[in-house]
Amino acid sequence: MVERRTPISIAEAVEKVMKHKLTGHVELIPLEDSQDRFLAQDIVATNDVPHFNRSPYDGFALRSKDTSEGSINNPLEFEVVEELAAGMVSTIPVQKNQVARIMTGAQMPAECDAVIMLELTKEFEKDGKKYISFKRSLKEGENVSFQGEDAKKGDVLVKKGTAINPGIIGLLATFGYAEVPVAKKPIVGLFATGSELLDVHEPLQPGKIRNSNSHAISAQIRRAGGEVRFYGKLKDEFELSYVAISTALEEVDLLITTGGVSVGDFDLLPDIYQKIGADVLFNKVAMRPGSVTTVAVYNDKFLFGLSGNPSASYVGFELFARPIIRTMLFSEYPHLRKETAQLAEDFLKPNPFSRLLRTRLFYESGQLKVIPSGVDKSNITTSLAGANSLTVLPGGTRGFQTGDFVDILLLDDQEGSNWPW
Amino acid sequence: MVERRTPISIAEAVEKVMKHKLTGHVELIPLEDSQDRFLAQDIVATNDVPHFNRSPYDGFALRSKDTSEGSINNPLEFEVVEELAAGMVSTIPVQKNQVARIMTGAQMPAECDAVIMLELTKEFEKDGKKYISFKRSLKEGENVSFQGEDAKKGDVLVKKGTAINPGIIGLLATFGYAEVPVAKKPIVGLFATGSELLDVHEPLQPGKIRNSNSHAISAQIRRAGGEVRFYGKLKDEFELSYVAISTALEEVDLLITTGGVSVGDFDLLPDIYQKIGADVLFNKVAMRPGSVTTVAVYNDKFLFGLSGNPSASYVGFELFARPIIRTMLFSEYPHLRKETAQLAEDFLKPNPFSRLLRTRLFYESGQLKVIPSGVDKSNITTSLAGANSLTVLPGGTRGFQTGDFVDILLLDDQEGSNWPW
Numbered sequence: 001m002v003e004r005r006t007p008i009s010i011a012e013a014v015e016k017v018m019k020h021k022l023t024g025h026v027e028l029i030p031l032e033d034s035q036d037r038f039l040a041q042d043i044v045a046t047n048d049v050p051h052f053n054r055s056p057y058d059g060f061a062l063r064s065k066d067t068s069e070g071s072i073n074n075p076l077e078f079e080v081v082e083e084l085a086a087g088m089v090s091t092i093p094v095q096k097n098q099v100a101r102i103m104t105g106a107q108m109p110a111e112c113d114a115v116i117m118l119e120l121t122k123e124f125e126k127d128g129k130k131y132i133s134f135k136r137s138l139k140e141g142e143n144v145s146f147q148g149e150d151a152k153k154g155d156v157l158v159k160k161g162t163a164i165n166p167g168i169i170g171l172l173a174t175f176g177y178a179e180v181p182v183a184k185k186p187i188v189g190l191f192a193t194g195s196e197l198l199d200v201h202e203p204l205q206p207g208k209i210r211n212s213n214s215h216a217i218s219a220q221i222r223r224a225g226g227e228v229r230f231y232g233k234l235k236d237e238f239e240l241s242y243v244a245i246s247t248a249l250e251e252v253d254l255l256i257t258t259g260g261v262s263v264g265d266f267d268l269l270p271d272i273y274q275k276i277g278a279d280v281l282f283n284k285v286a287m288r289p290g291s292v293t294t295v296a297v298y299n300d301k302f303l304f305g306l307s308g309n310p311s312a313s314y315v316g317f318e319l320f321a322r323p324i325i326r327t328m329l330f331s332e333y334p335h336l337r338k339e340t341a342q343l344a345e346d347f348l349k350p351n352p353f354s355r356l357l358r359t360r361l362f363y364e365s366g367q368l369k370v371i372p373s374g375v376d377k378s379n380i381t382t383s384l385a386g387a388n389s390l391t392v393l394p395g396g397t398r399g400f401q402t403g404d405f406v407d408i409l410l411l412d413d414q415e416g417s418n419w420p421w
Numbered sequence: 422m423v424e425r426r427t428p429i430s431i432a433e434a435v436e437k438v439m440k441h442k443l444t445g446h447v448e449l450i451p452l453e454d455s456q457d458r459f460l461a462q463d464i465v466a467t468n469d470v471p472h473f474n475r476s477p478y479d480g481f482a483l484r485s486k487d488t489s490e491g492s493i494n495n496p497l498e499f500e501v502v503e504e505l506a507a508g509m510v511s512t513i514p515v516q517k518n519q520v521a522r523i524m525t526g527a528q529m530p531a532e533c534d535a536v537i538m539l540e541l542t543k544e545f546e547k548d549g550k551k552y553i554s555f556k557r558s559l560k561e562g563e564n565v566s567f568q569g570e571d572a573k574k575g576d577v578l579v580k581k582g583t584a585i586n587p588g589i590i591g592l593l594a595t596f597g598y599a600e601v602p603v604a605k606k607p608i609v610g611l612f613a614t615g616s617e618l619l620d621v622h623e624p625l626q627p628g629k630i631r632n633s634n635s636h637a638i639s640a641q642i643r644r645a646g647g648e649v650r651f652y653g654k655l656k657d658e659f660e661l662s663y664v665a666i667s668t669a670l671e672e673v674d675l676l677i678t679t680g681g682v683s684v685g686d687f688d689l690l691p692d693i694y695q696k697i698g699a700d701v702l703f704n705k706v707a708m709r710p711g712s713v714t715t716v717a718v719y720n721d722k723f724l725f726g727l728s729g730n731p732s733a734s735y736v737g738f739e740l741f742a743r744p745i746i747r748t749m750l751f752s753e754y755p756h757l758r759k760e761t762a763q764l765a766e767d768f769l770k771p772n773p774f775s776r777l778l779r780t781r782l783f784y785e786s787g788q789l790k791v792i793p794s795g796v797d798k799s800n801i802t803t804s805l806a807g808a809n810s811l812t813v814l815p816g817g818t819r820g821f822q823t824g825d826f827v828d829i830l831l832l833d834d835q836e837g838s839n840w841p842w
Contacts, residue, residue: 031621031636032636032639035640035643035644047625049803050630051625051630052627052628058683058684058685083686085616085617085657085685085686085687086615086616086617086628086687086729087615087616087617087618087628087629088616088617088628089627089628101686103685103686103687104683104685104729104730105615105617105630105729105730106617106628107627107628118684150803151803157803157806158806158807165640165644165806165833166637166638166640166641166644166735166805167637167735167804167805167806167807167808168806169636169637169639169640170633170634170636170637170640170731170735170805170806171633171803171805171806172621172636173621173631173632173633173635173636173637174630174631174633174731175631176621176622176623176624176625176631177621178620178621178622194507194508194526195506195507195508195509196506196507196508196509196526196527197508200452200593200594200597200598200599201597201599202597203597204468204472204597206473206510206528207473207507207508207509207510207527207528208508209471209472209526209595210594210595210596210597211594212591212592212594212595213591214594215452215453215590215591215593215594216587216588216590216591216594217587218453218590219456219586219587219590219591220587222456223456223586223587236506262479262525264479264506264524264525265504265506265522265524266506266507266524308507308525308526309525309526310591310595314587314588314591339784339787340784340786340787341787342787363760363761363789365761365826366760366761366762366763366788366789366826367787367788367789368784368787368788368789382470382571382572382578382592383588384587384588384591384592385578385579385586385588385589385591385592386579386588387588405786405787412586412835414833
């Protein structure tokens with residue numbers, strides 16, 4: 001007998017998943033390894049930047065009050081009493097009508113409050129001593145980078161949950177974070193089910209296909225910030241599959257299976273959920289592709305039963321598993337980032353269910369536009385390769401035309417949305 | 422004496438660099454390790470997909486000509502002669518008024534040309550045999566996924582130089598690429614120069630700062646697709662620095678130094694280039710930050726002399742070193758991707774030189790907008806952390822206002838531009 005399932009909306013399904021969200025954990029890792037990881041706490045300035053007054057230019061540090069008479073008609077002469085490279089500290093007090101040669105980044109002598117740039121001066125010698133002359137006056141503070149003008153000690157500079165980019169790495173180095181507190185990567189277990197699956201290195205056989213889902217999903221897990229534990233393929237045999245899945249569940253935070261969640265005679269997952277005692281949150285979503293996506297929870301672990309169809313498993317992962325992973329990475333915006341874009345192609349066929357179209361996003365004079373990234377049948381892998389977004393076409397009686405504004409979900413973005421539905 | 426340098430435009434500088442571009446190399450790596458690497462050749466379909474006619478639904482495979490009389494008033498009865506799970510191959514020929522139960526993804530029996538979906542049928546038994554009935558006719562090809570309808574053997578599916586995303590990984594698996602030809606990562610050597618630099622773990626000292634540039638640039642190198650070889654810090658001592666740099670140059674494709682390229686008394690790089698015999702392409706660019714950026718070539722190797730200033734080195738890397746790295750990764754679009762965006766804030770101060778503003782890009786109803794990501798002085802690290810774009814403000818006598826359209830360069834994008842200037 002065919003089991004009749006009641007589909008729920010995408011929003012409802014996502015909401016059910018997010019009610020059970022898991023808590024992340026913190027680990028300290030070396031700065032060199034922290035790129036693309038997620039901050040487990042806010043980054044706070046551990047000192048002022050700069051932490052001393054310094055010169056932003058090559059030039060001469062001086063006391064501005066000594067220059068008040070300087071002008072185009074009244075050149076001033078100053079004795080050069082010291083030479084300060086970056087990293088050096090002044091040892092000779094700069095007195096009236098004296099200057100210190102100062103390089104970019106060097107600390108200002110305590111007595112000085114301004115810097116005249118090298119190219120505005122003339123150097124000369126007199127009585128074996130070095131002098132400069134120039135034809136202007138300087139204001140107090142002119143050409144000085146003051147302590148704390150970039151950041152003040154205690155400032156919150158980057159928020160917890162942010163992905164660590166090169167700029168943030170520079171900031172972490174500046175503030176002495178030789179080790180960085182990041183979110184531990186959630187461990188995501190993965191099984192492929194289906195007796196029809198061959199390994200990638202195997203030659204094709206009649207009726208069989210290579211297992212591509214496990215590889216694509218592994219890459220999606222890594223893109224989301226998780227760590228993959230691949231448990232291999234399961235044949236369509238109940239007892240074997242039950243033991244493998246319930247054992248793996250002990251070792252991971254989330255467990256993903258592909259295939260076996262439909263209502264076919266060899267779809268074993270529904271019975272496995274039952275035998276485990278997992279609470280099935282839903283087993284049908286009013287969307288294409290991915291309508292048979294099933295999510296269940298058991299003892300604070302998630303079981304994601306994704307379709308065996310490549311596009312459906314891809315979409316199911318991004319909609320339901322990604323936000324759980326990102327929540328464990330402390331993101332306040334765990335969902336795919338939602339934006340508005342204009343269709344650059346007609347999509348006239350109406351759909352009874354919401355459709356997640358694999359699309360290619362581009363810009364035209366700064367306006368976001370999308371086109372389908374391939375022939376959009378749910379069994380079609382090639383369109384996923386070129387997709388950088390999913391376009392959400394709400395179900396209904398009408399199609400969509402070029403120029404219509406539609407919601408899109410960005411696949412390669414690190415910022416996310418807090419609730420796109 | 423102050424050396425007078427003649428600044429050239431950004432476009433001219435980039436052009437000089439790209440004239441000397443380096444050739445990439447190919448390596449074969451396991452599929453599991455290929456994520457985010459760059460394809461060294463086009464991906465070609467090694468077989469049709471699907472490689473056999475298959476059923477996209479759970480249902481019954483049949484010969485459409487046997488259903489021509491079926492209608493709401495004329496239910497048809499068919500005998501079920503076999504059950505085909507995905508991966509199985511039909512062994513009993515389906516004859517007149519017979520069907521084979523078929524699961525999603527299973528190969529069609531050779532005699533059959535259509536599938537009736539499970540939910541449109543009633544199952545029953547008669548004389549110990551299984552039967553179904555349904556009330557409609559089917560057309561030839563109805564509910565069949567035909568061999569090659571997704572991809573035909575020989576089709577070029579993804580172009581050389583493309584970054585490998587999860588969808589492409591799925592495609593590679595589908596076509597049996599257990600090993601993937603990718604571009605070797607260019608080896609990028611890195612030195613920090615300057616006696617003022619402390620290591621990240623060291624406590625601050627008067628006049629000294631922690632070395633943040635090497636860490637940020639390392640992350641930029643990795644983001645661009647290169648492999649970092651960090652050679653450490655160099656004090657401002659000529660002979661030591663010359664030996665270290667000329668030795669390292671033998672071991673890398675590109676060598677980056679930060680600091681020491683200005684005209685200060687401790688800026689040693691210009692003399693080191695001379696002693697090596699490197700051809701200096703330029704040593705001053707009409708831009709802020711990064712005007713003192715120097716690029717030299719020697720024996721098919723690049724020497725990038727970036728400023729010691731964090732923002733200037735960041736920008737110098739992205740404009741001049743990134744396209745060389747991406748060219749070695751076979752990209753046809755090696756430069757930062759250029760798009761148009763609207764300023765969401767005034768930037769009224771005119772600049773004599775082109776300015777590369779660190780900006781935060783966002784969307785408003787699908788329109789790209791940018792705001793400065795922090796206080797935009799070239800010594801300010803914090804604005805780099807929040808920047809996802811550089812906004813190009815051409816030099817001139819006027820400032821820029823909210824709503825003005827400006828060119829932006831995207832920092833986190835994998836597509837790139839072939840010539841943004």
